[in-house]
Amino acid sequence: MSQPVITSARFFVGRTGDGLISFGSGQPDLPPPRAVFDILPHYSAFKYGLTQGQENLREALSKQYPHASPEQFVITNGASEALDLSLRVLARFHGAKRCLIPRPYYYSYPFNVEFAPMGVEYYDLKDGKIDLDHFLEQMKKADVVLINSPSNPTGAVQDIPVLKEIERLTQEKNLWVISDEVYKDLIYDRDNYLIQGERVITINSFSKTYAMCGYRVGYLYGRQSDFIDMVVEMKNHTSMNTNILGQEMAYTATCVPMDEINKQVAVWRERRDTIYDGMKALGLDLWKPEGAFYVFPKMKDSTRVVNELYYKHNMITYDGAWFGAPDRVRFSYALEVSKILEGLERLEGYLKKNPGVVSG
């Protein structure tokens, strides 16, 4: 039987099997806070909710952002819908024609921009970081700028002075900024900086901080009331309210003390150190992730590597080509340290037979 070539992450959907180690999907393995399940036995609502999102949830979220108010939030079907709606509204009602996104990028970004529809422009990251001169040059081509810090797939957190400079210049030039901050609570070494401004749209979700991926609760936050109105109007036609029970579970999650959530960061840090140190010891070229849960080592001929690691070593990894970086492979480390160590051993075996994979 011939083995199909793996050309997208969808290939791995539903793949399980004896001894398979998955560094693939970007979702927490640690469960949501117990409290979110405690509300289930007594839940009985069934009617439509508000298209903009339930009031208790928006009220709770508004307290997490300085000077924010509940009417500045829209609850969405995950960060994905928040991004889709934002881009569609900017394209349709604000005349936006081109959107600037980072490269490497989260693999949906180019599709989201094209579906809006808008044209895609890129700013290339240097070892995961924004090169401000290059960014400002590229910025001239766009009406909308997308920032993703901490980043999937790079694990990089952008430097605060750079983000502040981007914040200043984009607002000065009346550009829209979409700031995808779904990993904002998963930072290891320092604070992140959250971009603010009149034309800033902040996107977040309950998938990473609270491990509620399957429930698809995300949101966008923006200060311009006409933008928010148009998002609600569009969502009213394209999906209506986000699942009311998912929203109530998300509200319950916001009531859990942040200390409890932050305890998990220690778990993630141990995993990060394990995989980063292990890969460095194997001679791989990578930077140390400051946030999220991905490492992104250089590997020559990444498509071949991903195929061989799966078919010969029973490991799932994601081809950097899917993220605009064909010389890298993404490893999600959302799994136990023992499995990370086992995966590193298999990787060592593979690299010994294929030393050319490690870039010089």
Add this chain to the structure above:
Amino acid sequence: MSQPVITSARFFVGRTGDGLISFGSGQPDLPPPRAVFDILPHYSAFKYGLTQGQENLREALSKQYPHASPEQFVITNGASEALDLSLRVLARFHGAKRCLIPRPYYYSYPFNVEFAPMGVEYYDLKDGKIDLDHFLEQMKKADVVLINSPSNPTGAVQDIPVLKEIERLTQEKNLWVISDEVYKDLIYDRDNYLIQGERVITINSFSKTYAMCGYRVGYLYGRQSDFIDMVVEMKNHTSMNTNILGQEMAYTATCVPMDEINKQVAVWRERRDTIYDGMKALGLDLWKPEGAFYVFPKMKDSTRVVNELYYKHNMITYDGAWFGAPDRVRFSYALEVSKILEGLERLEGYLKKNPGVVSG
């Protein structure tokens, strides 16, 4: 204090108050089957589900359609997302430029078509029914045809020979048909006919049959595997899986014997007869609904009527203008018979003072 003029259904969101009678929102007041809540206490999943939809749910749905298979279904955030995705995929990947929709229409249709983006064409219904000659003339302008039977806002069910003729001609001419059948289980007097074919996309939801509006579980069913693939690919970027718990509740609903669901039709029929007979007695010009839960009487100057009924008689009704019928008013009869009777009394009082509203 001046009273704002009511210009859209959004005005009524969250309006409650002493003695308010709402003939507004189109959602069942009878709750979902008890079984869908019984699964909640033991539910603990949290990871991403399949973007296409959970296998048990698609398997169950495939048994409801002749010769269907689970891979021909995509589970969506309500029928709204099913329609949005269908139109976007047809516009983007199948080159569809113009979509033909009924008039009067469900108020989202023109927006959905324009957001796809496609141009909107209309076929005018005669007393709620399709006029085949006119339909065939209009059909020449479109690549995609939308059918909605039973219909919101008209309550009409299209005649079977007409639907069969449309089925035959659209497939012969390689047009795509989107058949919105969300009210298919709410028919009073006879069977509906479900349009079938290679280029037919059937849209349905758990909102009406199972009263699960707030949970936003809908689906589309289509035979062309490349169309389904593109829908899944697009949804993968725009919202990912539909809420996993909503899907499990929907699956549980499919396990409830249809007899139990159909018992509710008797409740709806009594309500329909009450409001239809009551309105006829008031001299209103309307047809008897064969499905769904709306009556759509003729009323001159509908915008004024809707405003006066709300501000002077504490009743919510929807302006026909929002549905492309400015000489009619929509009354949803998803409420108890006693309230319907109370509403009819208020309406009688209003019409006595405003006899010109009833068209001659």
